[in-house]
Amino acid sequence: GAGVSQSPRYKVAKRGQDVALRCDPISGHVSLFWYQQALGQGPEFLTYFQNEAQLDKSGLPSDRFFAERPEGSVSTLKIQRTQQEDSAVYLCASSLAASRWVNEQFFGPGTRLTVL
Amino acid sequence: QKEVEQNSGPLSVPEGAIASLNCTYSDRGSQSFFWYRQYSGKSPELIMSIYSNGDKEDGRFTAQLNKASQYVSLLIRDSQPSDSATYLCAVIANRDDKIIFGKGTRLHILP
Numbered sequence: 043g044a045g046v047s048q049s050p051r052y053k054v055a056k057r058g059q060d061v062a063l064r065c066d067p068i069s070g071h072v073s074l075f076w077y078q079q080a081l082g083q084g085p086e087f088l089t090y091f092q093n094e095a096q097l098d099k100s101g102l103p104s105d106r107f108f109a110e111r112p113e114g115s116v117s118t119l120k121i122q123r124t125q126q127e128d129s130a131v132y133l134c135a136s137s138l139a140a141s142r143w144v145n146e147q148f149f150g151p152g153t154r155l156t157v158l
Numbered sequence: 159q160k161e162v163e164q165n166s167g168p169l170s171v172p173e174g175a176i177a178s179l180n181c182t183y184s185d186r187g188s189q190s191f192f193w194y195r196q197y198s199g200k201s202p203e204l205i206m207s208i209y210s211n212g213d214k215e216d217g218r219f220t221a222q223l224n225k226a227s228q229y230v231s232l233l234i235r236d237s238q239p240s241d242s243a244t245y246l247c248a249v250i251a252n253r254d255d256k257i258i259f260g261k262g263t264r265l266h267i268l269p
Contacts, residue, residue: 084248084262100256149203
């Protein structure tokens with residue numbers, strides 16, 4: 043079956059532009075995670091969904107970041123008024139269980155965002 | 159002190175030898191530990207998870223956990239060039255149920 047997919051794979055934005063990053067999790071996976079990975083760093087947790095409910099958004103770095111998963115499947119991470127420090131790879135991961143750390147997380151290929 | 163620390167490397171190991179990767183963590187109450195492999199330009203993939211003190215073996219990989227000393231390690235036996243990647247240590251922090259990744263150790267297997 044298909045794995046986690048993300049689009050676009052690459053995004054270049056001018057500073058101040060808004061961007062929307064999409065994640066299609068594995069079908070039937072309850073839990074969905076967003077991470078930000080800067081160059082040379084490990085992924086940093088941004089937010090977590092259980093179905094359509096956003097149960098943890100404590101990792102979102104500012105109120106310019108917003109995530110949603112309205113039907114409990116596809117998720118979108120939106121960044122408003124992008125800044126250069128937002129440049130990173132944004133990873134989406136999904137897992138089968140509702141309990142967020144119980145099952146293996148499967149990562150998508152990521153979206154590399156470059157803000158000029 | 160960073161919450162999860164790893165030597166960034168690169169760690170160079172001859173093909174066929176044992177590669178030893180180490181990770182220390184600061185939250186003493188942490189219970190869940192993971193090793194991920196990440197090839198350059200690719201996404202992380204889970205190699206091992208470990209929850210109890212001691213060793214856990216899976217093929218050529220062995221994870222070792224010592225909660226008293228707050229370290230977790232990954233041994234790769236019979237290293238292959240295809241093992242060349244960055245290895246990320248991840249810990250579920252007990253105090254806030256968050257996953258914390260280390261920066262990763264770059265491993266280079268010398269043919």
